[in-house]
Amino acid sequence: MRKIVQVLPALGWGGAQVFCIQLCNELARTHGYDVTLVSMYHHKPDKHLPLHLLDKKIKFVTLGKRPALDPTMFFKLRKLIEQQQPDVVHTHLHAGYYCFLGYLNNKKGYKKVHTFHNLVKQDSPWLGRQAFKYFFGNKIITPVSISEEVFKGAIEEYGECIKVLIENGSEPAKPTALFEETKDKINKLKKNADTSVLVNIARISVQKNQQLLLESMRRLQNENVICLIIGDYAQDDKKIYDALIANKPDNVFFMGKVNNVSDYLLNADAFVLSSIFEGAPISLLEALSAGVVPVCTPVGGLKNVITKDIGFLSTEVAEDAYTNALKAYLHTPGEEIERLKENGKALFDDMYSMRHCAAQYKELYLKEA
Numbered sequence: 001m002r003k004i005v006q007v008l009p010a011l012g013w014g015g016a017q018v019f020c021i022q023l024c025n026e027l028a029r030t031h032g033y034d035v036t037l038v039s040m041y042h043h044k045p046d047k048h049l050p051l052h053l054l055d056k057k058i059k060f061v062t063l064g065k066r067p068a069l070d071p072t073m074f075f076k077l078r079k080l081i082e083q084q085q086p087d088v089v090h091t092h093l094h095a096g097y098y099c100f101l102g103y104l105n106n107k108k109g110y111k112k113v114h115t116f117h118n119l120v121k122q123d124s125p126w127l128g129r130q131a132f133k134y135f136f137g138n139k140i141i142t143p144v145s146i147s148e149e150v151f152k153g154a155i156e157e158y159g160e161c162i163k164v165l166i167e168n169g170s171e172p173a174k175p176t177a178l179f180e181e182t183k184d185k186i187n188k189l190k191k192n193a194d195t196s197v198l199v200n201i202a203r204i205s206v207q208k209n210q211q212l213l214l215e216s217m218r219r220l221q222n223e224n225v226i227c228l229i230i231g232d233y234a235q236d237d238k239k240i241y242d243a244l245i246a247n248k249p250d251n252v253f254f255m256g257k258v259n260n261v262s263d264y265l266l267n268a269d270a271f272v273l274s275s276i277f278e279g280a281p282i283s284l285l286e287a288l289s290a291g292v293v294p295v296c297t298p299v300g301g302l303k304n305v306i307t308k309d310i311g312f313l314s315t316e317v318a319e320d321a322y323t324n325a326l327k328a329y330l331h332t333p334g335e336e337i338e339r340l341k342e343n344g345k346a347l348f349d350d351m352y353s354m355r356h357c358a359a360q361y362k363e364l365y366l367k368e369a
């Protein structure tokens with residue numbers, strides 16, 4: 001039995017958290033794997049992803065982290081890892097820092113893996129990157145990049161110790177019990193039966209840059225198109241949300257946080273991201289699985305996934321460029337759009353399914369620590 005411990009700060013509503021749940025589920029379905037998922041913060045049902053998403057075979061542990069720096073986490077995680085006696089500890093986001101003490105006490109025992117879920121300079125602050133340089137350079141932790149752009153940036157920051165690229169993976173979008181209700185809700189927002197429905201699935205933040213999307217949609221008010229923005233905001237970003245709501249055009253609708261993102265994707269025509277930086281967003285991969293054409297800005301891993309045979313990239317992160325990309329999508333003949341949809345689904349099956357992704361992590365876990 002191989003014991004795998006996955007550690008992340010909390011099961012917040014984000015791509016890295018969804019990825020972690022789906023990876024745990026895929027591992028738990030594998031014969032001979034014992035999986036524990038550790039959340040440093042206690043789970044809050046009103047703020048975090050629902051626990052029913054986790055396979056029942058997974059052990060879920062919370063450690064009660066306090067906000068900001070919490071030195072007790074170094075000791076709690078070290079004790080938990082000692083008790084678990086795992087074969088692999090796999091960290092995500094800033095959970096990696098809190099395992100350092102335990103790692104120093106056990107440099108050569110269990111396998112230690114850390115996944116970059118964003119471009120590395122956005123994934124960790126300067127001090128965190130300096131600490132990672134020690135652990136990566138001394139081969140204590142094996143770092144994993146999730147896209148070619150993340151991999152390139154990691155090499156620039158950390159040097160030759162960067163060896164592993166495992167493309168992000170996702171479960172395919174599947175309808176839920178709310179599919180028909182969601183379809184009716186969207187139909188009521190459409191101008192008519194032929195209205196194109198764009199969906200933006202992202203938290204409201206500076207990074208996701210919904211302001212650019214709103215300005216582009218403002219310039220498309222004479223087109224037969226609407227945009228649904230699906231996502232919540234952190235308290236620190238409430239001012240951004242308030243400003244967006246106050247100045248949104250009539251063809252944009254904020255749907256808030258929903259538990260059935262897949263239903264919105266399956267009822268959409270295009271997936272839109274206007275981000276200023278990205279790793280390899282899970283929402284994009286889910287969109288491909290649903291046959292939804294992406295129209296995005298040319299940043300991070302988006303450039304690796306979205307070729308001219310898959311979707312549309314703007315030439316830069318700017319209003320004119322992104323508006324032109326949206327217009328290019330809207331005025332592309334239906335036969336070509338269908339071809340892009342089928343290409344996207346095939347690409348997902350070949351490269352971006354969670355089964356494919358988890359198989360590569362299992363291979364990495366088996367390599368000598």
